[in-house]
Amino acid sequence: MKIGIVCYPTFGGSGVLATELGMALSDKGYEVHFITYEQPVRLAQSFHPNIYFHEVKVPTYPLFDFPPYETALASAMVNVIVNQKLDLLHLHYAIPHASAAYFARQILKKTGQDIPFITTLHGTDITLVGRDATYAPVVTFSINESDAITAVSNSLREETFRSFNIEKEIHVIPNFVDIKRFYQADKDHFKQMLAPDGERILVHVSNFRSVKRVPDVIKIFDKVKKEIPAKLLMIGDGPERQHVEDLARSLGIYNDIRFLGKQEQISEILSIADLFLLPSETESFGLSALEGMACSVPLISSNAGGLPEINIDGKTGFMSDVGDIESMSQHAIYILSDEERLQQFKKEAIANAHSFERQRIIPMYEKLYCEVIASYNEQKSLAN
Ligand code: GMT
Numbered sequence: 001m002k003i004g005i006v007c008y009p010t011f012g013g014s015g016v017l018a019t020e021l022g023m024a025l026s027d028k029g030y031e032v033h034f035i036t037y038e039q040p041v042r043l044a045q046s047f048h049p050n051i052y053f054h055e056v057k058v059p060t061y062p063l064f065d066f067p068p069y070e071t072a073l074a075s076a077m078v079n080v081i082v083n084q085k086l087d088l089l090h091l092h093y094a095i096p097h098a099s100a101a102y103f104a105r106q107i108l109k110k111t112g113q114d115i116p117f118i119t120t121l122h123g124t125d126i127t128l129v130g131r132d133a134t135y136a137p138v139v140t141f142s143i144n145e146s147d148a149i150t151a152v153s154n155s156l157r158e159e160t161f162r163s164f165n166i167e168k169e170i171h172v173i174p175n176f177v178d179i180k181r182f183y184q185a186d187k188d189h190f191k192q193m194l195a196p197d198g199e200r201i202l203v204h205v206s207n208f209r210s211v212k213r214v215p216d217v218i219k220i221f222d223k224v225k226k227e228i229p230a231k232l233l234m235i236g237d238g239p240e241r242q243h244v245e246d247l248a249r250s251l252g253i254y255n256d257i258r259f260l261g262k263q264e265q266i267s268e269i270l271s272i273a274d275l276f277l278l279p280s281e282t283e284s285f286g287l288s289a290l291e292g293m294a295c296s297v298p299l300i301s302s303n304a305g306g307l308p309e310i311n312i313d314g315k316t317g318f319m320s321d322v323g324d325i326e327s328m329s330q331h332a333i334y335i336l337s338d339e340e341r342l343q344q345f346k347k348e349a350i351a352n353a354h355s356f357e358r359q360r361i362i363p364m365y366e367k368l369y370c371e372v373i374a375s376y377n378e379q380k381s382l383a384n
Contacts, residue, residue, distance in 0.1 A: 001369065002031040004080055006073070006101070007092040009040040011236065011262055012207055013287040014122035017152070017175050018092035019043050024178070024362045026050035033084055035076050037069070045264060054080050070096040070103075077104035082113055088369055089117040091146075094125040095135055098142035116147035116376035118368065121156055121170070123284030127305070128211065131163045140164045147372045150365075153306030156284040171368060174309070175287045176361035177353055182267045182294035184350075191272040194258065199229040200336045203273040203297065205266065205288040206280075208238030213302075215240070216279040216325055218247050218257070220300070223329035225253060228336050232257040235269060270295035274342060275332055281322055283307050294353035298345035300332050310356070315348040 003025060007018035019042040022032040026048045034040060037056045058072045077100060080086065089104075091097035101117040108114035119142070124130075130139040143149055143160075149170045151157040157170045195201050202221055206212040214234075221232045234244070234257060241259065248254040263269060266288075270276075276292040278301040285306045289299045293310070299317035301307045302324075313319050318331035335345050 001088070001373075002033065002084060002086045003369065004033045004035055004077065004084075004086045004089040005092065006035045006077070006089060006097045007040065009034075009036045009038040009043075011041055013175075013285070014093040014120075014125075015040055016042055017122070017287055018090075018120075020176070020178060020358070021090075021362070021365065022051060023048055024176075024358050025365075028362070028366075031084075033080055033086060035073070035080055041264065052084070070100045073097070074100040074103040074107070077101060078107050081108060081115055086115055087373055088115055090365075090369075091117060091119045093122050094119055094130055094139050094143055096138075098146055099138050102142050102145045116372050118148045118150065118372060119143055119146040120173070121149065121151045121160055121284075123152070123156060123282070123305075124211065126151075126156060126160050126163060127282045127284065136164070140166070144168065147376055148368055150368070152285045153309050155306040155309065159284075159305070171364075173364045173368070174356060174361060175285050175290060176356050176358040177287075177290050177294045178358045179294050179354060182270070182291050182353075184296040184346075185268060185271040187268055187271045190268065194233070194272065195231045197229060199231045199256075200224075200274045201231050201233060201272055202275045202277055202332070203233045203235065203270065203292065204277045205235040205270075205292070206238070206278075207236055208240040208244070210240060211281045211283075212240070213279045213281055213322070214244045215247055216323065216328070217277045218244050218251065218253070219325045220277055220279065220329045220332060221257070222251050222253055223325070224332045224336065225256060227333050230256070230336070233269060233273065234259045235261075235263050235266065237261050266291065267295055270297055273297045275300060275336060276317075277328070277332070278302070278307070279320075279322070279325075279328060280304055280307070286310055290353055290356055293349040296346040296350045298335055298342075298349045300328050300335075302328075310352070312348065312352060315345070316352045317345065317349070 008015040019040040033052045056076045058067045098119045204217045276297045283305045302322045303319040320327035
């Protein structure tokens with residue numbers, strides 16, 4: 001089977017998941033074609049003979065204040081579908097991928113070369129950006145035109161039905177983790193460098209957007225540090241970074257925090273962490289936290305969105321209401337202050353991550369692909 005995957009190539013969770021999916025499918029013998037404007041970050045880390053990358057080029061022109069990416073993407077889809085004889089397109093993040101796919105399909109219908117497309121909803125395409133009135137009509141239409149829709153958590157599925165007039169089923173296929181790459185590796189030399197006096201290591205990974213409530217991470221760390229010797233690793237970059245660096249300085253804890261920026265070898269960093277902080281305002285799933293769990297890192301999170309579907313309160317970590325810094329700090333101190341307790345939480349975190357292991361989840365996508373292709377071809381032959 002030949003599958004086209006359309007995603008954002010950046011460090012964001014939807015692009016990461018799409019790339020992990022493409023790599024998993026290629027390992028199972030599928031031919032995978034990524035169509036996007038840059039080589040997806042995780043794809044660049046290793047070579048996969050069954051994976052092809054088609055760069056969407058958006059030529060500029062003096063008239064264009066806003067170069068039309070969606071048009072360039074739809075044209076790229078048409079070319080790749082025809083030339084590579086794809087069987088299916090799988091779009092990650094609705095905007096603008098689903099509407100571009102609809103457009104591409106309308107073009108291909110003229111020659112009978114059209115194929116089905118599946119849209120996977122990831123989070124902010126529904127919870128923030130998608131429901132903005134600027135985009136909502138196009139998002140609703142193109143989601144409904146998809147041959148199948150998936151969401152990465154039950155919470156996101158429900159939120160989608162609440163926010164949009166969706167006329168078909170949304171299949172929940174949770175995100176997954178490759179436990180062959182995400183496990184607690186022996187990186188004691190790194191730990192020794194970052195926490196030479198045996199301090200506990202807390203970690204936060206995100207794109208530093210306001211939805212992640214990154215200042216809460218700093219405030220929680222400040223409270224933890226008052227009770228327990230600790231260091232904080234901040235991974236990622238984004239609009240809030242300057243603000244939180246300033247906050248750390250004003251609290252006098254900057255020297256105990258490493259702002260490492262965007263990192264590719266994330267599992268090596270997670271391997272030395274004792275606790276993951278994710279106090280998000282909304283979070284459809286929390287893929288980075290799941291990767292943390294696979295590396296045996298318990299999670300202190302808010303209870304927003306899909307987080308209760310990955311964080312088992314009192315076992316893999318704790319959840320608190322959004323903004324309840326006091327409760328999150330107390331829970332962090334509780335876990336970190338007792339070695340035996342910490343080890344127990346670490347064990348539970350790994351066990352939970354294994355229930356989201358990629359071998360368990362990929363067959364759900366494969367089954368859906370087969371069903372969608374069969375039903376599309378049947379409808380096509382009935383129409384002829
Ligand atoms: O916020 C991010 O991490 C990026 C964003 C994206 O769409 O690129 O992530 C969303 O999709 C991830 C993969 O499915 C989920 O794990 C994240 O929870 C989700 N982010 C939010 O809902 C805020």
